[in-house]
Amino acid sequence: MNQDATSSSTALHYADVLDFLSRSSSFKSLSPPFLKRLIVPILGVAHYDTGQYITRQGDRQENVHLVYRGRVHGSRLTEEGGEYHFFIHEGEMFGELALHSNRTYTSNLRAVVPTICLTLELETLKVAMASDWRLAKAIFRVIGNRLAERLAPVQILRFPWTDSLKVLTPKIDAQHEHLFYLINQLGEALERASSAKTLDKVVSEILNDLLLYVDTHFHDEERLMADLGVPWLGEHKAIHHRLEAEIIDFKRKVQQSTQAENQRYMGLQLHKFLGDLLVNHVMNEDMKIKSWPAAAARDGSGSPPAA
Ligand SMILES: [Fe+2]
Numbered sequence: 311m312n313q314d315a316t317s318s319s320t321a322l323h324y325a326d327v328l329d330f331l332s333r334s335s336s337f338k339s340l341s342p343p344f345l346k347r348l349i350v351p352i353l354g355v356a357h358y359d360t361g362q363y364i365t366r367q368g369d370r371q372e373n374v375h376l377v378y379r380g381r382v383h384g385s386r387l388t389e390e391g392g393e394y395h396f397f398i399h400e401g402e403m404f405g406e407l408a409l410h411s412n413r414t415y416t417s418n419l420r421a422v423v424p425t426i427c428l429t430l431e432l433e434t435l436k437v438a439m440a441s442d443w444r445l446a447k448a449i450f451r452v453i454g455n456r457l458a459e460r461l462a463p464v465q466i467l468r469f470p471w472t473d474s475l476k477v478l479t480p481k482i483d484a485q486h487e488h489l490f491y492l493i494n495q496l497g498e499a500l501e502r503a504s505s506a507k508t509l510d511k512v513v514s515e516i517l518n519d520l521l522l523y524v525d526t527h528f529h530d531e532e533r534l535m536a537d538l539g540v541p542w543l544g545e546h547k548a549i550h551h552r553l554e555a556e557i558i559d560f561k562r563k564v565q566q567s568t569q570a571e572n573q574r575y576m577g578l579q580l581h582k583f584l585g586d587l588l589v590n591h592v593m594n595e596d597m598k599i600k601s602w603p604a605a606a607a608r609d610g611s612g613s614p615p616a617a
Pocket residue numbers: 486527531592596
């Protein structure tokens with residue numbers, strides 16, 4: 311690992327870098343000994359101050375960057391003449407598209423906060439990829455995902471509420487229905503918002519509502535599960551805890567996103583997050599409560615709901 315020309319004298323710990331690479335979406339499929347042998351020796355380190363440009367649209371591209379600490383904001387002109395905004399977070403890579411297409415940056419990229427990037431010189435990376443198919447496979451998987459993300463039209467899915475999604479008690483079902491309402495309300499706002507300011511208001515309102523929702527809903531649902539003696543309560547509580555932390559983290563990111571034009575991107579991210587919450591948690595995890603014998607018996611007996 312070496313420090314490049316734009317870097318400060320701050321040294322990174324070798325073990326920390328290896329641990330970071332092992333957890334990054336780009337390289338986690340590769341084993342630590344492999345990363346140690348092939349990637350770590352060719353890494354550079356670059357430091358950027360808040361607001362500092364990392365690349366400008368049209369600049370010649372020499373390196374692939376991996377965000378080690380901090381956050382990067384990107385913007386580029388769309389074919390329709392508008393501007394597209396996005397963020398690159400810790401653990402994510404950029405610049406790798408140059409391995410298969412043109413060698414100039416298509417976006418302006420700036421550090422949102424003090425940022426450290428690990429860098430890989432393109433030509434050196436190409437040689438490393440040619441020497442090992444596992445590295446080539448890992449890098450091209452990243453490129454494929456990035457291309458799919460870029461080319462896919464933005465699609466706002468609808469999440470209709472149906473009685474088949476009722477778990478057990480009217481209170482829990484009403485809370486779940488409210489989550490469906492929130493995501494559809496956000497979807498409508500994303501389709502109709504006439505200005506970034508309108509969207510900003512909707513995103514903030516939905517996040518506040520969502521935090522209230524998780525506070526009361528998770529508590530009520532856990533109490534119901536405890537009453538029913540559901541054996542996987544601890545596991546379910548841990549998922550709730552993680553989801554709550556993700557929502558708080560999301561709110562922090564929205565608050566840090568000071569530029570009005572970023573609100574659409576944040577709105578789309580929130581819509582995706584809520585969609586995952588519905589599909590993965592409510593529709594899969596919460597529905598398991600329904601199948602627990604004590605729950606089925608209570609449901610059939612017409613007993614009053616516990617929560
Ligand atoms: Fe739930």
